[in-house]
Amino acid sequence: MRSLVPVLAVAPLLAVALLLLTPAAGVCGSTVAGTSAPADGTTHAGHEPDARPAAPAGISPAEAAFVGVRERLGQQAALDVVLRGEDGAAVRLADLVTRPTILAPVYYSCPNECSVLLGTLASVLPQVGLTPGVDYQVLAVSFDENDTPATATKRKADFLNASAKGFPPQAWRFLTGDEQNIRRLMDSVGFGYMRVEGSFRHSVVLVALSPSGIITRYLYGIRPLAFDIAMAATEAAEGRTGLSVQRAVAMCYTYDPAGRKYVFNFMRVVGAGVLVALGLFGLFLAFGGRKRGAPPRT
16 A cells, blocks of 8 residues: 555646646647648648659659658758759859858749748848858759749749848859759758649758758748747857757747747646656655665664
């Protein structure tokens, strides 16, 4: 009977802690608000392929079929790929990534998530507080091999003229490329996508790269914050890998859509603290009680 005392003592507190840690109905604690891509990197809903396309040369069928994000923090992006600039000229990625870089995998004909992401970037980049083209740059790279430099140029003008007037054009490039180079780049940063009829299944994420092309952070969601981008660029400049925003805020923070910021989740942190305290208290009761109940030494 005495062995049940610790369990009976902590059971009510354990129930309270679990209640505090459980998200409210309709809220997924590990999903970044503002994106349709869950935290595990799953993708647009409602589209399933009838048949998987053949993998590009040099890409395994498994990689070609993967859709989502496999984080590769601290690893090297494929800087040897050759893409096309807005003017159609070939450019090696290594010649562009010479400063902290925010890589945006998108496709320019996307009517939903990609357009919202690019529109949000156009709005928040002037608020980042760093010098664009010096402290950081943004590279939008289309993973649709059918996108052309002319399409990229038009989309760039649309977003720069709409919300990012005054933002230096050379600090936000819109790039295209052939299937093999695009796939190699996307695979190197862990971004998986799949063509489905006239569109794509894909996740929504920004990837921060150091000046040497090391992957330092992932920013999830279609509405990144200026603070997140500034933090990612600062860490990339130092070559420091940071915990992905999606993972860092999943436990201690929740997103406030009204204020468009992450807010400290007091109840969730208290719940975690209670669980830790209960664990220590249970150990104390178990071992302390056993010591008190031991027969006296003679």
